[in-house]
Amino acid sequence: MKRVDDFRLKLGGRELVPIVIGGMGVDISTTELALEAARLGGVGHISDAMIKTVSDRRYDTKFVSAKQKRYKHNVANVDKSEVKFDLADVAEATRLHVQGTMHAKRGDGLIFINCMEKLTMNAPKETLRVRLTAAMDAGIDGITLAAGLHLGSFGLIEAHPRFKDVQLGIIVSSLRALQLFLRKSARTGRLPDYVVVEGPLAGGHLGFGLDDWMKHDLRTITGEILAWLRQERLDIPVIPAGGIFTGTDAAGYLETGAAAVQVATRFTVARECGLPPEVQQEYFKADEDDIEVNGISPTGYPMRMLKGSPAIGAGIRPNCEAYGYLLDANGHCAYIDAYYREVAAHPGVKDLHVPDKTCLCTHMRNFDCWTCGATTYRLKDTSRRLADGSYQLLTAEHVFRDYQFSKDGKIALPD
Numbered sequence: 001m002k003r004v005d006d007f008r009l010k011l012g013g014r015e016l017v018p019i020v021i022g023g024m025g026v027d028i029s030t031t032e033l034a035l036e037a038a039r040l041g042g043v044g045h046i047s048d049a050m051i052k053t054v055s056d057r058r059y060d061t062k063f064v065s066a067k068q069k070r071y072k073h074n075v076a077n078v079d080k081s082e083v084k085f086d087l088a089d090v091a092e093a094t095r096l097h098v099q100g101t102m103h104a105k106r107g108d109g110l111i112f113i114n115c116m117e118k119l120t121m122n123a124p125k126e127t128l129r130v131r132l133t134a135a136m137d138a139g140i141d142g143i144t145l146a147a148g149l150h151l152g153s154f155g156l157i158e159a160h161p162r163f164k165d166v167q168l169g170i171i172v173s174s175l176r177a178l179q180l181f182l183r184k185s186a187r188t189g190r191l192p193d194y195v196v197v198e199g200p201l202a203g204g205h206l207g208f209g210l211d212d213w214m215k216h217d218l219r220t221i222t223g224e225i226l227a228w229l230r231q232e233r234l235d236i237p238v239i240p241a242g243g244i245f246t247g248t249d250a251a252g253y254l255e256t257g258a259a260a261v262q263v264a265t266r267f268t269v270a271r272e273c274g275l276p277p278e279v280q281q282e283y284f285k286a287d288e289d290d291i292e293v294n295g296i297s298p299t300g301y302p303m304r305m306l307k308g309s310p311a312i313g314a315g316i317r318p319n320c321e322a323y324g325y326l327l328d329a330n331g332h333c334a335y336i337d338a339y340y341r342e343v344a345a346h347p348g349v350k351d352l353h354v355p356d357k358t359c360l361c362t363h364m365r366n367f368d369c370w371t372c373g374a375t376t377y378r379l380k381d382t383s384r385r386l387a388d389g390s391y392q393l394l395t396a397e398h399v400f401r402d403y404q405f406s407k408d409g410k411i412a413l414p415d
């Protein structure tokens with residue numbers, strides 16, 4: 001049987017190692033992780049989720065406190081419609097993060113940015129246009145459109161001078177979603193350069209229903225999409241994602257027509273990953289029944305996470321004045337309703353418990369929502385236990401090379 005290294009992903013006139021490290025929001029897929037993927041000849045992702053927070057942490061800006069100060073008067077108000085993002089600040093934060101990453105890039109690989117449509121930021125069109133435009137201005141190699149159908153996204157940037165040359169891809173979880181996207185984007189005269197097919201075992205948000213995700217499987221969806229593209233004579237690289245745990249799993253997809261694989265969970269325990277080391281130990285320790293798919297994300301999409309995530313059941317006051325990334329076009333977020341419902345039901349109670357939704361901005365920002373892939377319980381088999389009982393963190397290079405070169409379902413342990 002072949003190894004991943006026997007294949008190459010042809011993209012943007014290059015031949016790449018067909019391993020894409022997927023975007024993991026709020027700086028879990030860090031610059032450092034993406035740089036390693038590029039250095040090793042594959043594709044890495046940074047993410048533009050909560051970009052101002054990321055910029056404050058990495059580039060010493062003060063975007064979050066400035067926004068919080070500006071809207072301080074509104075903190076106790078249920079109505080968040082006036083809490084708007086300063087578009088120039090969004091552009092500047094994106095520029096800093098993308099330029100900072102691209103300037104450090106070495107090697108033959110590429111670095112893309114993951115751009116989630118569900119980050120509606122109280123002005124979906126305007127903020128998305130700025131995010132996409134600023135990333136292209138700052139020299140990103142490619143943009144992966146995620147968490148949404150993105151039916152208007154190509155249209156938002158079609159006048160940009162880099163529209164034709166930047167690599168543009170979309171994440172879909174069904175053939176129908178891809179067909180819809182292609183139909184709506186046809187007017188711009190441009191096809192996506194790649195399609196990531198994300199199945200139900202992925203981490204983060206899932207593109208399936210809370211009750212039916214388990215009825216779907218990545219192999220079937222990928223097969224349907226490959227067959228349809230062939231039938232339509234559309235030459236778009238297909239990149240399956242979700243539950244691809246070993247190099248052998250990956251090679252299996254490449255042998256049946258996939259152009260590359262997108263992986264993430266194995267890299268959550270790499271040193272270059274943005275999760276704090278103590279949270280990485282939680283990922284290592286997790287057993288299969290410590291993982292659940294729940295509906296607490298205010299986006300409306302199901303999300304997979306460790307049951308021990310502090311975000312589950314927490315009842316903090318909505319933090320939209322500081323963050324507000326999930327406010328829809330009318331300044332609304334499902335967590336605000338859930339929170340104020342509990343406030344009304346439990347007057348005077350300090351430690352509120354909100355069971356059905358969570359303040360995803362705050363908890364993702366603080367690494368308290370431990371979103372993970374379905375295979376997280378296997379991470380303990382990829383490392384060694386140290387004398388103190390903790391697991392040894394891996395290097396991104398070790399994990400990447402294991403995907404690239406391993407055979408026979410084997411996983412290489414670190415030295």
Ligand SMILES: Cc1cc2nc3c(=O)[nH]c(=O)nc-3n(C[C@H](O)[C@H](O)[C@H](O)COP(=O)(O)O)c2cc1C
Binds near residue numbers: 026146241263264371
């Ligand atoms: C911790 C974590 C965070 C993620 N965050 C995002 C995200 O912000 N946006 C996105 O499109 N996908 C996100 N994903 C999905 C990955 O990019 C990837 O497609 C998927 O997890 C691959 O499957 P695997 O984790 O089984 O390898 C996340 C995955 C993980 C594990």
